[in-house]
Amino acid sequence: MPEYTLRIRRFDPESGEPPYWRDYKVELAPERSVLEAILTAKGQEDGSIAIRCSCRAAICGSCGVRINGRSALACNTKVGEAQETARDGVIVIEPMANMPVVKDLVTDMESVHWKKIRRVTPWLIPAEEPPADREYTVPAEAMLDVTQTMACIQCGVCMSACLSLEADPEFIGPAPLAKAYRFVGDPRDGMTEERLRDLAEDPHGLYDCTHCFSCVEVCPKDVAPMNQIMRLRRRAAEDFGIKDRNNGYGHAVAFTRLIEKYGTLHEAQLLPRTFGDGSLVKGQTEPGAVKQLLENLPTALRGLKSGKVTPKKAFFHPRLPDQKEIKRIFREIERHGERIELNLYIVGEGGDEEDAATTAAIAAAEGRQDS
Secondary structure: OOEEEEEEEEOOHHHOOOOEEEEEEEEOOOOOEHHHHHHHHHHHOOOOOOOOOOOOOOOOOOOEEEEOOEEEEHHHOEHHHHHHOOEOOEEEEEOOOOOOEEEOOEEOOHHHHHHHHHHOOOOOOEOOOOOOOOOOOOOHHHHHHHHHHHOOOOOOHHHHHOHHHHHOOOOOOHHHHHHHHHHHOOOOEOOHHHHHHHHHHOOOOHHHOOOOOHHHHHOOOOOOHHHHHHHHHHHHHHHOOOOOOOOHHHHHHHHHHHHHHHOOOOHHHHHHHHHOOOOHHHHHHOHHHHHHHHHOHHHHHHHHHHOOOOHHHHHOOOOOOOHHHHHHHHHHHHHOOOOOOOOHHHHOOOOOHHHHHHHHHHHHHHOOOOO
16 A cells, blocks of 8 residues: 655644644555545544544535645545645645634634625525515526535635735635625525625725636635636626726726727726726826826836836737727627626536527526526
């Protein structure tokens, strides 16, 4: 049976000593889990190793750790696969990032994860009085939109991997925002616009995500939290026209209009258009927009100094040779009127035209724009 070396980060706050590393050797079949390897080391060599676990089947979401630098569920990672990505043949296991460490591999989920989950009001606020004599249900088709977010097991792995949360600890985070979409997309909820406005206006809300894809890559249940954040943005900007103080609305409109006009991003115009809700004239004349431009002048100067932006590029931005095709694509999309989103969680990545048609039909039947 193969032998594996685990390098576990140890920390006991009661000892007064700083964190340290300790190696353990275990013999396991390669298809066994990293959690099994940790518990083997705990049972055979050092009973003081602390790790939170329960189901061992990627259902409870308790055993989140970092394995070779990547956030994951220990029970959902095969020790043989972990060995393949290990440096120098040693499997490195650490507690999850972006959370205080309680002991060894156990983190304080309450102070970060659950606190932020509560921030998004994670319960239904009915649009009407629920029936008194039966369960408040809707047709199953109407819930397709939120099926993906409902798969979340609140393991916190995406929170550990989130680079935005690392840079800004006040960022609400991928798991809570995905949870927010669970209710934004629920046809029974009566506070959709209020939820979206709240998250859009929060400087640490839905526009604080930097699209790094880390949460998508590590989620053990394919919830794709970043995708749900993008859905929140589309609902806020396109469906409700929420012009937030963080310029998220203006940035989205500016970006889209520039691509439609030039085919590539005209960076010299992006900032003024963003501050002007998509309008270049508004961004250069309105007092509030001009004030923000002046505040960002040092950034523009750094761009000029680095050569990222040149005076020539600032005033003359070439269109793509086949720009007419770009505009044709825009017209074709806008011609359909409503926005239909193919839910890959439902139809799979191999979804064909028939699947797309089914999704569109469900959306039309329910009178919704997302599906």
